[in-house]
Amino acid sequence: MNALLLAAACLLPAADAPKVYVILWFDTEDYLLPASDDAALWLADFLTKEGIRGTFKVVGEKARVLEKRGRKDVIAALKKHEIGYHSNYHSVHPTPAQYLSNLGWDEGVEEFDRREGQGWKDVERVFGQKPTCYGQPGSSWGPQSYGALKKWGMIYLDAGRHVSLDGKPNYYAGVFNLYHLTHLIRADITKPELLEKANEKFADSRKQLLKEGGGVVSIVYHPCEWVHQKFWDGVNFSKGANPPREKWVKPPQKTEDETKSAKKVFIDYITFMKRFKDVEFITASRAAKLYADKAAGRELSAKELLEIARKVADGVTFQERGGYALSAAEVFFLLNARMAGHRQVRLTQSPLGPTSRVAPLEKAVKSDMNQLHRTAADVDDYIKKHGRLPGTVWLGSTGVPPEAYLKALAKAAIPTLQGLETPEEFMVEPAKLDAAKHVSGDDPKLWGWVIFPPGMKAPEMMDLAKRQAWSLKPAMLGAK
Numbered sequence: 001m002n003a004l005l006l007a008a009a010c011l012l013p014a015a016d017a018p019k020v021y022v023i024l025w026f027d028t029e030d031y032l033l034p035a036s037d038d039a040a041l042w043l044a045d046f047l048t049k050e051g052i053r054g055t056f057k058v059v060g061e062k063a064r065v066l067e068k069r070g071r072k073d074v075i076a077a078l079k080k081h082e083i084g085y086h087s088n089y090h091s092v093h094p095t096p097a098q099y100l101s102n103l104g105w106d107e108g109v110e111e112f113d114r115r116e117g118q119g120w121k122d123v124e125r126v127f128g129q130k131p132t133c134y135g136q137p138g139s140s141w142g143p144q145s146y147g148a149l150k151k152w153g154m155i156y157l158d159a160g161r162h163v164s165l166d167g168k169p170n171y172y173a174g175v176f177n178l179y180h181l182t183h184l185i186r187a188d189i190t191k192p193e194l195l196e197k198a199n200e201k202f203a204d205s206r207k208q209l210l211k212e213g214g215g216v217v218s219i220v221y222h223p224c225e226w227v228h229q230k231f232w233d234g235v236n237f238s239k240g241a242n243p244p245r246e247k248w249v250k251p252p253q254k255t256e257d258e259t260k261s262a263k264k265v266f267i268d269y270i271t272f273m274k275r276f277k278d279v280e281f282i283t284a285s286r287a288a289k290l291y292a293d294k295a296a297g298r299e300l301s302a303k304e305l306l307e308i309a310r311k312v313a314d315g316v317t318f319q320e321r322g323g324y325a326l327s328a329a330e331v332f333f334l335l336n337a338r339m340a341g342h343r344q345v346r347l348t349q350s351p352l353g354p355t356s357r358v359a360p361l362e363k364a365v366k367s368d369m370n371q372l373h374r375t376a377a378d379v380d381d382y383i384k385k386h387g388r389l390p391g392t393v394w395l396g397s398t399g400v401p402p403e404a405y406l407k408a409l410a411k412a413a414i415p416t417l418q419g420l421e422t423p424e425e426f427m428v429e430p431a432k433l434d435a436a437k438h439v440s441g442d443d444p445k446l447w448g449w450v451i452f453p454p455g456m457k458a459p460e461m462m463d464l465a466k467r468q469a470w471s472l473k474p475a476m477l478g479a480k
């Protein structure tokens with residue numbers, strides 16, 4: 001670059017310079033303590049004055065209670081921000097992970113829709129806008145909720161350890177997933193003496209993210225934290241307790257001075273973050289646009305398919321390509337479509353992983369190209385009809401798991417895509433789904449939420465979640 005060009009480049013607005021995107025989200029859930037309505041009002045008004053849009057994930061019952069209490073002022077203030085959804089009753093038992101724990105995929109999606117659908121509609125009715133995102137109460141997470149959210153056209157926004165892709169935004173089960181993020185930080189509003197440390201932590205996150213070319217900082221609060229001494233649900237629904245409505249009690253409240261001090265900490269924290277020119281406050285839907293899936297609808301050339309086939313290894317996982325990413329299920333769908341005889345191969349859908357039991361394969365089995373073509377045509381139809389991969393791929397009378405099939409398929413596709421002779425016969429060898437390491441097993445730590453009954457576990461549901469690792473891929477920052 002010559003000196004003149006260099007000078008011109010320096011004058012250009014830094015539109016493409018890396019940015020730190022801060023998502024401020026508020027789980028707006030306490031429907032018992034009326035002072036929490038005022039806390040939500042104060043937060044919404046403060047952020048509006050600061051020119052910041054937050055994301056308020058509202059519980060269905062909270063929206064209905066605001067209406068019943070005639071809090072038009074709170075509703076109007078929150079409406080200026082983005083509205084999300086945070087379940088229908090939050091902590092009334094059974095909570096989502098409990099009622100989803102014994103259900104398969106489709107039954108779970110329907111049950112989530114049945115139990116949570118009304119609250120979702122109520123939030124939309126009360127606030128006059130479609131909630132953009134959902135996040136579970138406590139750690140009450142279940143993979144089937146993603147199936148319902150996909151139908152509802154929503155983003156997942158929360159914090160937890162069930163699915164984690166290097167602490168970065170990702171796609172899981174076809175839903176944009178802001179979940180286990182490295183930069184989940186906050187200032188403790190009850191400890192003004194620690195604000196300095198929280199500011200430093202934000203500054204460190206900012207530095208780190210700028211080095212990586214930009215990224216997301218996730219900051220969560222609950223409006224009720226500004227007014228309560230203890231969480232509203234902890235005093236009613238702990239350890240599986242499920243008292244009737246008439247026995248629900250209000251949590252103890254903070255003193256006026258404590259609330260005032262908590263407000264000051266938050267104001268100072270926001271003021272600190274705002275000083276950086278490269279920090280932008282965003283909502284969940286803005287994040288979804290920034291991380292829009294660049295693979296969707298893409299047509300893949302034979303050259304690209306060849307590169308993709310060559311990258312399929314014994315450990316099946318997603319692929320990162322220049323500017324876009326493909327989940328393992330998308331790789332499967334594309335290579336299979338080509339083997340099924342489609343000349344034009346386009347990513348018209350992002351299939352789920354298998355929801356049925358996966359066939360085991362202990363040792364290699366033999367098959368032939370003629371069978372592979374017939375199987376590929378059948379599997380192509382299966383994916384298009386069911387929107388997911390089969391748990392068993394039938395090579396005639398022999399059923400094999402999808403990961404072993406994908407490996408054999410990729411191997412067979414390589415000479416075909418080069419226009420070379422393909423061997424008549426081939427072996428289907430055992431393979432494993434490496435992407436599953438990004439989904440937690442049924443670790444008791446997942447279910448540490450105080451509201452759960454003691455001994456909560458969900459091994460089958462977490463197995464189902466692991467199978468959905470087929471649909472997992474990184475979300476890449478790029479689109480404006």
Ligand SMILES: [Zn+2]
Pocket residue numbers: 027029086090136137138
């Ligand atoms: Zn909550």
